[in-house]
Amino acid sequence: MADWEDWKGAWVPGFDNPPATIDLHDHRVTRIVTVDASPDAVWTCITEPEHLAHWLGDIAAFPDGLVTGAQGRFAWTGEVVLAARVLDAVPAERLSFEWSEGVLGPTATQVTFALKPTEGGTLVHFEERGFRLDGSTSQVRASLRALAQGWTVELDELVAYAEARAA
Template sequence: MTMTENGPSVVDRDEFTVRRTITIAAPPEKVWAAITEVEHIARWFPQAAVLDGVAVGAGGLFSFDGYGDVPVQIEELDPPRMIAYRWGGASSLDPVRVDVENSTVFRFTLEPVATGTRLTVVESGFDALSDPAGSMESNRTGWDSELDELVAYLEGGS
């Protein structure tokens, strides 16, 4: 079985966003589970994931090899079509809460299509960071590899 081929992420330097749209040969409910349930998230994105629920305001930590723990918080939720996570630096007051002044938001939007699901991720807010251009480029390559892992996870029969 061959994996679905998808184009790379794109940086918009004027809007301070990174965007990637992919098609996954899996139904929307399977994709939704993969982006909202920690046992699935940890199979393709961070090495470990903890969330205290799937609701606006719910928080947690995504742990990445080489980067450590990254606090996350759900900002928006419209199941099973859209979820937005804020992530970034830890708050100086609470190391497991996101510092809103030093973070970005990535929004997953799902759309059913004939071949499965069209998933768009848009990460925004890079203008709030100390190195917007470097952060956008780093996250552009990150979304390329992570979303390719998501396709492999969902299409690989796991």
């Protein structure tokens, strides 16, 4: 993940919270959003399973909590179940986990949320990397764009949920 100085000003003109973007070369999706809530409040929303299930999927099950080394799963009713393992958890600063459909393995991608306090809220830098995509450049681009659209929706839900809780 890039240093804060590398991305803190990476805003798309005309957007309050611009949509997720893709990096075709590194096969990753990134997004930066501002949340009108404290880093502690956002941290609660991304690390407590009962809150995760309000904006990311329908089920977030982590028996040991979202702490470094913990394993669990995310599920969307009637759709997919993702196995997950927390790689790094620094309270109110950074959460990183790997996940993949079914069981963890070589197809797992890494998801990272980095939090930074800002005037009146929290800047959240999101990244998912490690996609193993095959096909032509246009096929890979289409796959990454679909993933970016999904993360745009999910992170909009995080912003709305965290702000509603903080109000």
